[in-house]
Each structure stands twice: as C-alpha cells, then as structure tokens.
Amino acid sequence: MAITKEAVVEKIEIVGSWSVQIATDTVIKEDGTEISRSRNRHVLQPFSSNYKTEDVDGSAIPILDSDGKKQWTHTDTDISSEDDTVKAVCNAVWSDTIKNNYKQFVESQEV
Numbered sequence: 001m002a003i004t005k006e007a008v009v010e011k012i013e014i015v016g017s018w019s020v021q022i023a024t025d026t027v028i029k030e031d032g033t034e035i036s037r038s039r040n041r042h043v044l045q046p047f048s049s050n051y052k053t054e055d056v057d058g059s060a061i062p063i064l065d066s067d068g069k070k071q072w073t074h075t076d077t078d079i080s081s082e083d084d085t086v087k088a089v090c091n092a093v094w095s096d097t098i099k100n101n102y103k104q105f106v107e108s109q110e111v
Contacts, residue, residue, distance in 0.1 A: 020090050023040075046077055046099045049075075052072075
C-alpha cells in the first residue's frame with residue numbers, strides 16, 4: 001500500500017492588470033487512486049511595497065522627500081519557489097509597463 005502526495009497547479013488567473021492568482025490542489029493517492037484533494041489559493045503581485053516611516057511618540061509617521069511625497073521601496077516578488085508555469089505567466093504578465101503602473105497605483109493609495 002503506497003500513499004503519495006502531490007501538488008498540482010490547477011488554475012492560473014490574471015486578475016486586473018498585475019495580480020496573478022494561483023489555485024494549487026494537494027492530491028493524496030493510495031495505490032494510484034485519489035483518496036483526498038484540497039485546494040489552496042494565493043495571489044502574487046509584482047512587488048511588495050512599503051514607504052519609509054519614523055517613530056514619533058509611538059506612531060509610525062511617513063518620511064517625506066523634498067517634494068512632500070512618501071519615500072517608497074518596491075521589492076520584487078520572489079517567484080523562485082513557484083511552479084515553472086506560474087513563473088512563466090508572471091514573467092509574461094509583469095512587463096516593465098505593468099510594473100511601473102503597479103508602482104504608480106500603490107503610491108497613489110492612501111494607507
């Protein structure tokens with residue numbers, strides 16, 4: 001009696017212009033017959049974005065540049081552990097234009 005477990009990417013969707021939503025099924029088999037399946041979803045975006053802050057009396061206050069704008073840091077999303085198909089979709093979708101549009105969108109939001 002052999003029990004196996006495998007992760008299968010069942011669905012990849014582009015939501016909006018830059019969000020890549022992945023549905024991964026975990027499949028448990030006994031002697032080659034599926035006995036269990038569960039689904040996990042996660043969403044990837046081109047960057048994780050944060051603005052710099054300083055602590056003032058216990059509150060995080062944004063640090064502003066000389067133009068009065070928040071100082072942002074955009075860190076590329078690490079997709080190295082994703083399925084090869086997911087990597088290919090992310091690399092195709094996240095063009096330089098899409099990445100710049102995403103940065104502009106994030107920076108325009110009031111947090």
